[in-house]
Amino acid sequence: MFYREDQRLETAMGRMLQIGVTVAALVVLVGGALYLSQFTGPIPDYQRFHGAPAAYESVHGVLLGVGRFDSGSLIALGILLLIVTPTCRVISGVVGFSILRDRFYAAVSVIVLIILVLSFCTRR
Amino acid sequence: MSVLSFTLGVFGTSILAAFLGALTGLGGGVVIVPVLCILFKMNIHYAIGASLVSVIATSSGAAASYVREGYSNIRIGMFLEVATTLGALLGAYLTAKVSGNWIGVIFGVVLLYSAWASLRKPSTGTKSPRPDSLAMRLNLRGSYPVEGSKEEYVAQHVPAGFGIMFVAGTLSGLLGIGSGAVKVLAMDQVMKLPFKVSTTTSNFMIGVTAAASAGVYLGHGYILPGLSMPVMLGVLAGALVGSRILVNADVKALRLVFSIVIVALGVEMISNGLTGRL
Numbered sequence: 001m002f003y004r005e006d007q008r009l010e011t012a013m014g015r016m017l018q019i020g021v022t023v024a025a026l027v028v029l030v031g032g033a034l035y036l037s038q039f040t041g042p043i044p045d046y047q048r049f050h051g052a053p054a055a056y057e058s059v060h061g062v063l064l065g066v067g068r069f070d071s072g073s074l075i076a077l078g079i080l081l082l083i084v085t086p087t088c089r090v091i092s093g094v095v096g097f098s099i100l101r102d103r104f105y106a107a108v109s110v111i112v113l114i115i116l117v118l119s120f121c122t123r124r
Numbered sequence: 125m126s127v128l129s130f131t132l133g134v135f136g137t138s139i140l141a142a143f144l145g146a147l148t149g150l151g152g153g154v155v156i157v158p159v160l161c162i163l164f165k166m167n168i169h170y171a172i173g174a175s176l177v178s179v180i181a182t183s184s185g186a187a188a189s190y191v192r193e194g195y196s197n198i199r200i201g202m203f204l205e206v207a208t209t210l211g212a213l214l215g216a217y218l219t220a221k222v223s224g225n226w227i228g229v230i231f232g233v234v235l236l237y238s239a240w241a242s243l244r245k246p247s248t249g250t251k252s253p254r255p256d257s258l259a260m261r262l263n264l265r266g267s268y269p270v271e272g273s274k275e276e277y278v279a280q281h282v283p284a285g286f287g288i289m290f291v292a293g294t295l296s297g298l299l300g301i302g303s304g305a306v307k308v309l310a311m312d313q314v315m316k317l318p319f320k321v322s323t324t325t326s327n328f329m330i331g332v333t334a335a336a337s338a339g340v341y342l343g344h345g346y347i348l349p350g351l352s353m354p355v356m357l358g359v360l361a362g363a364l365v366g367s368r369i370l371v372n373a374d375v376k377a378l379r380l381v382f383s384i385v386i387v388a389l390g391v392e393m394i395s396n397g398l399t400g401r402l
Contacts (some may be wrong), residue, residue, distance in 0.1 A: 004197060017185075028356060032131075032357065036128055041127065042127075043130045049224075054345075072349040079352060082177065085188050086180060090183070108202050109202055112206055116335060116339065119335075119338075
């Protein structure tokens with residue numbers, strides 16, 4: 001009984017990951033096609049480190065760029081969706097363990113979620 | 125070279141790297157970073173950023189099929205993710221502080237270890253003499269299918285496993301890899317979990333661990349859209365094909381050849397790092 005409910009939670013998590021990665025890959029694919037059709041000049045300098053354009057470092061900047069049909073922003077949006085996917089799995093852990101009345105593991109999931117949120121607050 | 129041919133070159137290389145990574149169980153990241161640095165003369169921080177994105181993609185993409193088999197353990201995974209995500213934050217922080225040359229040297233050492241680990245036989249899941257009391261209290265146990273019936277297991281040496289997971293997370297954040305080899309080491313060798321449970325639960329954890337580093341990488345500008353795009357799509361495609369073939373292929377000879385390639389890449393990364401060329 002106990003394990004069967006775990007199994008259902010796990011299946012839901014697995015499906016969520018699969019949907020997330022598919023959507024993210026499609027967005028990156030569309031952005032990539034747009035990128036290759038727009039960019040015809042020489043290859044950017046990837047040898048020395050300059051850092052990504054500041055517009056790609058915030059969700060706000062990325063969304064503004066997507067509104068302008070900027071190909072880089074569209075790829076960045078796909079990457080953001082990809083990063084959010086495992087985060088959703090942790091959120092589903094918080095919800096799922098709460099439903100299973102497993103307070104300890106609901107708390108563990110909350111801790112992991114807090115660490116993930118903290119990681120997005122770091123800046124250069 | 126135009127942007128198109130460069131992108132296609134990176135895309136094709138990523139497919140091949142992930143294909144080989146999937147067949148040998150090492151994952152794509154550990155191959156793609158040195159290849160981008162050595163073959164494409166890319167800045168190591170950009171290579172790490174692109175690799176990390178692809179690591180999240182393959183981990184999430186493979187999860188659904190693993191779940192169906194019923195081997196992964198969400199409680200053990202979630203508990204150990206506390207260690208790996210904290211480690212990932214430390215690793216990603218260190219990446220910004222440590223020079224590219226030192227990252228290259230550390231990367232080379234990890235490559236050499238991975239080559240050795242992939243050739244080692246998996247432990248046969250030795251039965252533990254007595255259940256670990258801490259593991260029982262934390263409910264770090266489960267059951268998995270063995271020839272139609274359910275076999276029960278309980279984790280051993282929880283603090284040591286937790287500690288190694290922290291190291292695995294640090295390496296993941298520092299080098300932009302999944303560090304599945306170290307995660308499996310912690311669960312299979314130290315916590316004495318069944319091998320199948322270790323590998324599938326490790327795959328689950330890799331995505332969450334990498335997401336923690338990715339937050340830091342984004343803030344530091346390591347993730348370039350134009351570069352991450354062919355790497356992510358290529359690795360995803362290569363890993364999907366590789367894992368399909370893995371099911372019904374004898375990969376022993378391939379594994380040996382691939383290990384030699386990994387050793388060569390490792391030596392090259394170490395020598396490039398020591399001579400200051402990264």
